[in-house]
Amino acid sequence: MSAAPRGAEILTDGASPTGGRDTVPGGSVSNGCMAAVPIWTNLLTTRSALCLGIAPSPKWLEAWRMGDDVDGARRMCSVVLEAAGERVSVYRIQVPFFTRFGTPGTNLLREVVDGVHERGSLAVLDAKVCDADDTMDSYADLYLGPGSVLGGDAVTANPFMGFAALDPLLRRARDSGTLVMVLVRTSNHAAGGVQGAVTGSRTVAQRTADEVRAWNDEHGVAAAAVVGAAREEALDLVARMPSAVVELPGLGRAGRETRDLVAVAAEAPGRAVLPVTTGVLRHGPDVAALSASIMAWREEIGAEVPAC
Numbered sequence: 182m183s184a185a186p187r188g189a190e191i192l193t194d195g196a197s198p199t200g201g202r203d204t205v206p207g208g209s210v211s212n213g214c215m216a217a218v219p220i221w222t223n224l225l226t227t228r229s230a231l232c233l234g235i236a237p238s239p240k241w242l243e244a245w246r247m248g249d250d251v252d253g254a255r256r257m258c259s260v261v262l263e264a265a266g267e268r269v270s271v272y273r274i275q276v277p278f279f280t281r282f283g284t285p286g287t288n289l290l291r292e293v294v295d296g297v298h299e300r301g302s303l304a305v306l307d308a309k310v311c312d313a314d315d316t317m318d319s320y321a322d323l324y325l326g327p328g329s330v331l332g333g334d335a336v337t338a339n340p341f342m343g344f345a346a347l348d349p350l351l352r353r354a355r356d357s358g359t360l361v362m363v364l365v366r367t368s369n370h371a372a373g374g375v376q377g378a379v380t381g382s383r384t385v386a387q388r389t390a391d392e393v394r395a396w397n398d399e400h401g402v403a404a405a406a407v408v409g410a411a412r413e414e415a416l417d418l419v420a421r422m423p424s425a426v427v428e429l430p431g432l433g434r435a436g437r438e439t440r441d442l443v444a445v446a447a448e449a450p451g452r453a454v455l456p457v458t459t460g461v462l463r464h465g466p467d468v469a470a471l472s473a474s475i476m477a478w479r480e481e482i483g484a485e486v487p488a489c
Protein backbone atom coordinates (compact mmCIF):
# COMPACT_ATOMS: atom_id res chain seq x y z
CA MET A 182 0.00 0.00 0.00
CA SER A 183 1.22 3.50 -0.70
CA ALA A 184 0.52 6.75 1.16
CA ALA A 185 -1.29 5.64 4.28
CA PRO A 186 -4.07 7.91 5.44
CA ARG A 187 -5.46 7.43 8.94
CA GLY A 188 -6.43 3.87 9.53
CA ALA A 189 -5.02 2.54 6.26
CA GLU A 190 -2.37 0.58 8.10
CA ILE A 191 -4.96 -1.49 9.93
CA LEU A 192 -6.53 -3.08 6.87
CA THR A 193 -4.37 -6.00 7.87
CA ASP A 194 -3.36 -6.28 11.49
CA GLY A 195 -1.11 -9.31 11.64
CA ALA A 196 -3.58 -11.45 13.62
CA SER A 197 -3.57 -15.13 12.76
CA PRO A 198 -5.55 -15.75 9.60
CA THR A 199 -8.39 -18.20 9.40
CA GLY A 200 -10.81 -16.85 6.80
CA GLY A 201 -12.29 -19.53 4.61
CA ARG A 202 -9.10 -21.52 4.47
CA ASP A 203 -10.18 -24.12 6.99
CA THR A 204 -13.73 -24.52 5.79
CA VAL A 205 -14.99 -28.01 5.24
CA PRO A 206 -18.19 -28.53 3.29
CA GLY A 207 -20.87 -30.81 4.66
CA GLY A 208 -21.27 -32.42 8.05
CA SER A 209 -22.62 -31.25 11.37
CA VAL A 210 -20.96 -29.97 14.48
CA SER A 211 -20.77 -32.02 17.63
CA ASN A 212 -23.60 -30.29 19.50
CA GLY A 213 -26.13 -31.58 17.00
CA CYS A 214 -26.67 -28.33 15.13
CA MET A 215 -26.88 -28.83 11.38
CA ALA A 216 -23.84 -27.04 10.06
CA ALA A 217 -23.71 -26.10 6.44
CA VAL A 218 -20.06 -25.34 6.82
CA PRO A 219 -18.57 -25.80 10.30
CA ILE A 220 -16.51 -22.60 10.30
CA TRP A 221 -19.64 -20.58 9.53
CA THR A 222 -21.59 -22.19 12.35
CA ASN A 223 -18.69 -21.89 14.75
CA LEU A 224 -18.27 -18.18 14.06
CA LEU A 225 -21.99 -17.40 13.95
CA THR A 226 -22.36 -19.20 17.27
CA THR A 227 -19.31 -17.96 19.14
CA ARG A 228 -19.15 -14.37 17.87
CA SER A 229 -22.57 -13.32 16.69
CA ALA A 230 -24.95 -13.72 13.78
CA LEU A 231 -24.20 -10.08 12.98
CA CYS A 232 -22.69 -9.39 9.57
CA LEU A 233 -21.34 -5.93 8.77
CA GLY A 234 -21.62 -4.39 5.33
CA ILE A 235 -18.59 -2.63 3.86
CA ALA A 236 -19.86 -0.16 1.30
CA PRO A 237 -17.51 2.62 0.12
CA SER A 238 -20.23 4.11 -2.05
CA PRO A 239 -20.34 7.76 -3.16
CA LYS A 240 -23.11 8.30 -0.59
CA TRP A 241 -21.12 7.00 2.37
CA LEU A 242 -17.81 8.54 1.33
CA GLU A 243 -19.51 11.91 1.14
CA ALA A 244 -21.29 11.43 4.47
CA TRP A 245 -17.98 10.51 6.10
CA ARG A 246 -16.25 13.42 4.36
CA MET A 247 -13.77 11.12 2.67
CA GLY A 248 -12.90 11.62 -0.97
CA ASP A 249 -14.89 9.63 -3.52
CA ASP A 250 -11.74 7.91 -4.75
CA VAL A 251 -9.74 4.83 -3.90
CA ASP A 252 -7.84 6.58 -1.09
CA GLY A 253 -11.11 7.65 0.48
CA ALA A 254 -12.42 4.10 0.12
CA ARG A 255 -9.27 2.73 1.76
CA ARG A 256 -9.68 5.09 4.70
CA MET A 257 -13.30 4.12 5.09
CA CYS A 258 -12.55 0.39 5.00
CA SER A 259 -9.77 0.84 7.53
CA VAL A 260 -12.06 2.64 9.92
CA VAL A 261 -14.77 -0.01 9.52
CA LEU A 262 -12.33 -2.86 10.16
CA GLU A 263 -10.81 -1.04 13.11
CA ALA A 264 -14.23 -0.46 14.66
CA ALA A 265 -15.62 -3.94 14.04
CA GLY A 266 -12.48 -6.06 14.36
CA GLU A 267 -13.39 -9.54 15.58
CA ARG A 268 -16.82 -8.50 16.82
CA VAL A 269 -18.58 -9.73 13.71
CA SER A 270 -18.33 -13.15 12.18
CA VAL A 271 -19.01 -12.07 8.61
CA TYR A 272 -18.39 -8.98 6.51
CA ARG A 273 -20.52 -8.40 3.42
CA ILE A 274 -18.40 -6.51 0.91
CA GLN A 275 -20.23 -4.62 -1.84
CA VAL A 276 -18.06 -5.42 -4.85
CA PRO A 277 -19.19 -2.66 -7.28
CA PHE A 278 -18.26 0.07 -4.79
CA PHE A 279 -14.65 -1.12 -5.18
CA THR A 280 -14.43 -2.17 -8.83
CA ARG A 281 -15.81 1.20 -9.95
CA PHE A 282 -12.29 2.51 -9.21
CA GLY A 283 -10.73 0.07 -11.70
CA THR A 284 -7.56 -1.87 -10.88
CA PRO A 285 -6.73 0.13 -7.71
CA GLY A 286 -10.23 -0.55 -6.42
CA THR A 287 -9.94 -4.26 -7.18
CA ASN A 288 -6.59 -4.37 -5.40
CA LEU A 289 -8.14 -2.60 -2.43
CA LEU A 290 -10.95 -5.14 -2.39
CA ARG A 291 -8.42 -7.95 -2.08
CA GLU A 292 -6.67 -6.07 0.74
CA VAL A 293 -9.96 -5.75 2.56
CA VAL A 294 -10.68 -9.48 2.18
CA ASP A 295 -7.22 -10.18 3.63
CA GLY A 296 -7.97 -7.79 6.47
CA VAL A 297 -11.24 -9.60 7.17
CA HIS A 298 -9.44 -12.94 7.25
CA GLU A 299 -6.77 -11.63 9.56
CA ARG A 300 -9.54 -10.82 12.02
CA GLY A 301 -10.71 -14.42 11.78
CA SER A 302 -13.88 -13.38 9.99
CA LEU A 303 -15.50 -14.46 6.74
CA ALA A 304 -15.93 -12.36 3.61
CA VAL A 305 -19.09 -12.45 1.52
CA LEU A 306 -18.46 -10.82 -1.84
CA ASP A 307 -21.75 -9.24 -2.81
CA ALA A 308 -21.54 -9.22 -6.60
CA LYS A 309 -24.84 -10.96 -7.48
CA VAL A 310 -23.32 -12.83 -10.42
CA CYS A 311 -25.50 -14.47 -13.04
CA ASP A 312 -24.35 -16.49 -16.06
CA ALA A 313 -23.86 -20.07 -17.23
CA ASP A 314 -21.30 -22.71 -18.14
CA ASP A 315 -17.61 -21.78 -18.20
CA THR A 316 -18.42 -18.12 -17.56
CA MET A 317 -19.51 -19.22 -14.10
CA ASP A 318 -16.19 -21.03 -13.73
CA SER A 319 -14.45 -17.74 -14.43
CA TYR A 320 -16.53 -16.06 -11.73
CA ALA A 321 -15.28 -18.75 -9.34
CA ASP A 322 -11.69 -17.95 -10.40
CA LEU A 323 -12.35 -14.35 -9.52
CA TYR A 324 -14.35 -14.67 -6.29
CA LEU A 325 -14.25 -18.01 -4.52
CA GLY A 326 -11.68 -19.45 -2.18
CA PRO A 327 -8.04 -18.86 -1.27
CA GLY A 328 -6.85 -19.67 -4.80
CA SER A 329 -9.07 -17.06 -6.42
CA VAL A 330 -8.20 -13.49 -7.31
CA LEU A 331 -10.29 -11.94 -4.54
CA GLY A 332 -10.27 -14.77 -1.99
CA GLY A 333 -13.90 -14.61 -0.86
CA ASP A 334 -15.61 -17.13 1.41
CA ALA A 335 -18.91 -16.66 -0.42
CA VAL A 336 -20.30 -14.84 -3.42
CA THR A 337 -23.88 -13.79 -4.00
CA ALA A 338 -25.49 -15.16 -7.17
CA ASN A 339 -28.65 -14.50 -9.12
CA PRO A 340 -30.55 -17.62 -10.30
CA PHE A 341 -32.44 -15.80 -13.06
CA MET A 342 -30.83 -17.93 -15.80
CA GLY A 343 -32.18 -21.03 -14.10
CA PHE A 344 -30.87 -22.85 -11.06
CA ALA A 345 -28.90 -25.33 -13.16
CA ALA A 346 -26.89 -22.43 -14.56
CA LEU A 347 -25.41 -21.99 -11.09
CA ASP A 348 -24.03 -25.52 -11.07
CA PRO A 349 -20.43 -24.76 -12.16
CA LEU A 350 -20.17 -22.05 -9.51
CA LEU A 351 -21.72 -24.29 -6.86
CA ARG A 352 -19.32 -27.12 -7.65
CA ARG A 353 -16.36 -24.78 -7.34
CA ALA A 354 -17.74 -23.52 -4.03
CA ARG A 355 -18.10 -27.06 -2.74
CA ASP A 356 -14.57 -27.95 -3.84
CA SER A 357 -13.04 -24.83 -2.26
CA GLY A 358 -15.05 -24.96 0.99
CA THR A 359 -16.90 -21.76 0.15
CA LEU A 360 -20.54 -20.84 -0.44
CA VAL A 361 -22.75 -19.45 -3.17
CA MET A 362 -25.42 -17.22 -1.65
CA VAL A 363 -28.35 -17.65 -4.00
CA LEU A 364 -30.90 -14.84 -4.18
CA VAL A 365 -34.01 -16.76 -3.15
CA ARG A 366 -36.12 -13.75 -2.19
CA THR A 367 -34.76 -10.21 -2.15
CA SER A 368 -36.09 -7.30 -0.15
CA ASN A 369 -36.36 -4.66 -2.88
CA HIS A 370 -39.87 -3.59 -3.84
CA ALA A 371 -39.60 -4.72 -7.47
CA ALA A 372 -38.67 -8.27 -6.46
CA GLY A 373 -42.19 -9.47 -5.73
CA GLY A 374 -43.28 -9.40 -9.36
CA VAL A 375 -40.65 -11.97 -10.31
CA GLN A 376 -39.80 -13.90 -7.14
CA GLY A 377 -43.41 -13.94 -5.93
CA ALA A 378 -44.79 -15.16 -9.26
CA VAL A 379 -46.51 -18.54 -9.03
CA THR A 380 -45.16 -21.39 -11.12
CA GLY A 381 -47.12 -24.61 -10.69
CA SER A 382 -48.02 -24.75 -6.99
CA ARG A 383 -45.08 -22.70 -5.74
CA THR A 384 -43.75 -19.19 -6.00
CA VAL A 385 -40.48 -18.73 -7.83
CA ALA A 386 -38.87 -18.04 -4.44
CA GLN A 387 -40.21 -21.30 -2.99
CA ARG A 388 -39.04 -23.20 -6.01
CA THR A 389 -35.58 -21.63 -5.75
CA ALA A 390 -35.44 -22.54 -2.06
CA ASP A 391 -36.37 -26.13 -2.90
CA GLU A 392 -33.61 -26.16 -5.51
CA VAL A 393 -31.10 -24.93 -2.94
CA ARG A 394 -32.07 -27.82 -0.68
CA ALA A 395 -31.96 -30.37 -3.48
CA TRP A 396 -28.52 -29.25 -4.60
CA ASN A 397 -27.12 -29.47 -1.09
CA ASP A 398 -28.72 -32.86 -0.49
CA GLU A 399 -27.30 -34.26 -3.69
CA HIS A 400 -23.87 -32.68 -3.94
CA GLY A 401 -22.78 -31.51 -0.48
CA VAL A 402 -23.57 -28.21 1.13
CA ALA A 403 -22.38 -25.25 -0.93
CA ALA A 404 -25.64 -23.45 -1.65
CA ALA A 405 -26.57 -20.73 0.81
CA ALA A 406 -29.49 -18.33 0.43
CA VAL A 407 -30.42 -14.67 0.68
CA VAL A 408 -33.93 -14.36 2.12
CA GLY A 409 -35.15 -10.78 2.38
CA ALA A 410 -38.86 -11.58 2.65
CA ALA A 411 -41.25 -10.45 5.37
CA ARG A 412 -41.64 -12.69 8.42
CA GLU A 413 -44.15 -15.34 7.35
CA GLU A 414 -42.74 -15.82 3.88
CA ALA A 415 -39.21 -15.88 5.26
CA LEU A 416 -40.13 -18.56 7.82
CA ASP A 417 -41.51 -20.75 5.05
CA LEU A 418 -38.46 -20.26 2.84
CA VAL A 419 -35.96 -20.91 5.63
CA ALA A 420 -37.82 -24.11 6.60
CA ARG A 421 -37.43 -25.34 3.02
CA MET A 422 -33.62 -25.16 3.28
CA PRO A 423 -32.72 -27.00 6.50
CA SER A 424 -28.97 -27.17 5.94
CA ALA A 425 -28.30 -23.89 4.17
CA VAL A 426 -26.66 -20.80 5.60
CA VAL A 427 -29.29 -18.07 5.23
CA GLU A 428 -28.58 -14.35 4.98
CA LEU A 429 -31.54 -12.33 6.27
CA PRO A 430 -31.16 -8.66 5.23
CA GLY A 431 -33.21 -5.89 6.81
CA LEU A 432 -31.68 -4.99 10.19
CA GLY A 433 -31.94 -1.27 10.82
CA ARG A 434 -34.12 -0.58 7.80
CA ALA A 435 -37.25 1.52 8.00
CA GLY A 436 -40.31 -0.71 8.01
CA ARG A 437 -38.45 -3.81 9.17
CA GLU A 438 -38.82 -4.99 12.76
CA THR A 439 -35.73 -6.46 14.36
CA ARG A 440 -37.90 -8.92 16.27
CA ASP A 441 -39.25 -10.33 12.98
CA LEU A 442 -35.75 -10.90 11.61
CA VAL A 443 -34.66 -12.42 14.89
CA ALA A 444 -37.69 -14.73 14.88
CA VAL A 445 -36.71 -16.03 11.46
CA ALA A 446 -33.06 -16.37 12.48
CA ALA A 447 -34.17 -18.38 15.52
CA GLU A 448 -35.47 -21.03 13.14
CA ALA A 449 -32.00 -21.36 11.63
CA PRO A 450 -29.70 -21.61 14.65
CA GLY A 451 -26.03 -21.54 13.77
CA ARG A 452 -26.69 -20.79 10.11
CA ALA A 453 -28.42 -17.40 10.10
CA VAL A 454 -26.46 -14.32 9.05
CA LEU A 455 -27.98 -10.93 9.88
CA PRO A 456 -26.35 -8.17 7.81
CA VAL A 457 -26.45 -4.51 8.69
CA THR A 458 -24.90 -1.67 6.74
CA THR A 459 -26.80 1.60 7.03
CA GLY A 460 -27.70 0.89 10.68
CA VAL A 461 -23.99 0.98 11.57
CA LEU A 462 -22.32 3.19 8.96
CA ARG A 463 -24.57 6.13 9.82
CA HIS A 464 -22.62 6.38 13.10
CA GLY A 465 -19.28 6.83 11.31
CA PRO A 466 -16.61 7.83 10.78
CA ASP A 467 -16.04 7.99 14.54
CA VAL A 468 -14.49 4.64 15.46
CA ALA A 469 -15.88 4.60 18.99
CA ALA A 470 -19.40 5.40 17.81
CA LEU A 471 -19.20 2.68 15.16
CA SER A 472 -17.96 0.15 17.70
CA ALA A 473 -20.73 1.09 20.11
CA SER A 474 -23.31 0.65 17.37
CA ILE A 475 -21.94 -2.79 16.47
CA MET A 476 -22.04 -3.82 20.13
CA ALA A 477 -25.60 -2.56 20.43
CA TRP A 478 -26.70 -4.57 17.39
CA ARG A 479 -24.93 -7.65 18.72
CA GLU A 480 -26.73 -7.27 21.99
CA GLU A 481 -30.09 -6.66 20.35
CA ILE A 482 -29.94 -9.81 18.25
CA GLY A 483 -27.70 -11.88 20.47
CA ALA A 484 -30.16 -12.40 23.25
CA GLU A 485 -32.72 -13.77 20.85
CA VAL A 486 -30.83 -15.77 18.23
CA PRO A 487 -30.07 -19.06 19.95
CA ALA A 488 -26.77 -20.78 19.52
CA CYS A 489 -27.07 -24.37 18.33
Ligand SMILES: O=C(O)c1cc(=O)[nH]c(=O)n1[C@@H]1O[C@H](COP(=O)(O)O)[C@@H](O)[C@H]1O
Pocket residue numbers: 234273307337366367368369407408409430431432433434456457458459460
Ligand atom coordinates in the same frame (compact mmCIF):
# COMPACT_ATOMS: atom_id res chain seq x y z
O1 LIG B 1 -27.73 -9.35 -1.06
C1 LIG B 1 -28.01 -8.52 -0.23
O2 LIG B 1 -27.27 -8.32 0.71
C2 LIG B 1 -29.29 -7.80 -0.30
C3 LIG B 1 -30.39 -8.60 -0.41
C4 LIG B 1 -31.66 -8.04 -0.42
O3 LIG B 1 -32.66 -8.75 -0.48
N1 LIG B 1 -31.77 -6.69 -0.34
C5 LIG B 1 -30.66 -5.88 -0.24
O4 LIG B 1 -30.84 -4.65 -0.18
N2 LIG B 1 -29.41 -6.43 -0.20
C6 LIG B 1 -28.23 -5.58 -0.07
O5 LIG B 1 -28.28 -4.86 1.15
C7 LIG B 1 -27.70 -3.58 0.98
C8 LIG B 1 -28.25 -2.58 1.98
O6 LIG B 1 -28.01 -3.05 3.28
P1 LIG B 1 -28.59 -2.28 4.56
O7 LIG B 1 -28.06 -0.90 4.52
O8 LIG B 1 -28.13 -3.07 5.73
O9 LIG B 1 -30.07 -2.30 4.45
C9 LIG B 1 -28.03 -3.21 -0.45
O10 LIG B 1 -27.00 -2.41 -0.98
C10 LIG B 1 -28.10 -4.54 -1.17
O11 LIG B 1 -26.93 -4.80 -1.89
